[in-house]
Amino acid sequence: MRSRPSVLFAILLLALTSCGSPPAAVPTPTPTEATAAPRYPLVVTDDRGKQITFTAPVQRIVSVAPSSTEIVFALGAGDRVVAVDDFSDFPAEAKALPKVGGFTTSAEKVVSFQPDLVLAITTGNLAPALEAQGQRVAIFEPTDFAGVYRDIATIGQIVGRESAAADLVRRMRDRIGAVTERARTATARVRVLHEIDASDPTKIYVAGPGNFIDAMIAAAGGTNVAASAPSSYPQLSAEEIVRADPEVIVLSDAAYGMTPEAVAARPGWSAIDAVKKRRVVAIDPDLVSRPGPRLADGVEQYAKLLHPELFP
Structure with missing residues (x-):
């Protein structure tokens, strides 16, 4: 860890x-x-x-x-x-x-x-x-x-x-373009919350608009539920996240001890679609936090998390 x-x-x-x-x-x-x-x-x-x-x-x-x-x-x-x-x-x-x-x-x-x-x-x-x-x-x-x-x-x-x-x-x-093209064939775009740090569970750092994580979500066939936030990496309250009702929650803080079980245990989060359907998933934080050669790996991994039916 x-x-x-x-x-x-x-x-x-x-x-x-x-x-x-x-x-x-x-x-x-x-x-x-x-x-x-x-x-x-x-x-x-x-x-x-x-x-x-x-x-x-x-x-x-x-x-x-x-x-x-x-x-x-x-x-x-x-x-x-x-x-x-x-x-x-x-x-x-x-x-x-x-x-x-x-x-x-x-x-x-x-x-x-x-x-x-x-x-x-x-x-x-x-x-x-x-x-x-x-x-x-x-x-x-x-x-x-x-x-x-x-x-x-x-x-x-x-x-x-x-x-x-x-x-x-x-x-x-070529790799990112191939993912984008296949993701476009999905029946619907998936509502996604990308969690960065929940050390304060009342104000959770997430990926907002205007950054490469937001671009990765879009390329992989998702819709960022924090896309209307006022900053690129905002802190959202638990209530705001529950209202957004993401279908998938992607944890880039799993390497630091966060688990799907801990997310499910947060007060009120049992009503979130991602929690109900057990779609709280982890991703290697280095693939999404370092704007370099491995971003293509990150996009491919993201696509598998959002659309496993298209990216087995």
């Missing part, structure tokens, strides 16, 4: 991805991009809108952003990652790397690995502290599928793996 602080960290990451930059088109490789080395100076733009200049190939990366860690490894450039944060646990090669910390990561610890690039998140003051010391920092926190594809392409440019990035994006598009 994972620790509760990890849940809170996931919520912070999810909340951050709801306020990123607008989606942009994924660059289409030219015929020579697949084989040519990147030209220098190389200028890219991260999700803050910040332009970052590279005068030589990146050789030493410290990543304190689990989704960016996964992207670098998926592009075949994992050998350039010299250290990661405590939460970068996939793939296994990343988990085995030296750690720079979790909730509290000092700039000095990061700098001690002599990186020529730090992949960071906007939480806290680590990124500004590193930049104040002259470190090159890039932040990738997409809010939707288009943003994920864009960031994969950008990281591909940075590590000189444009062809691998284009191929990864194509495969992700």
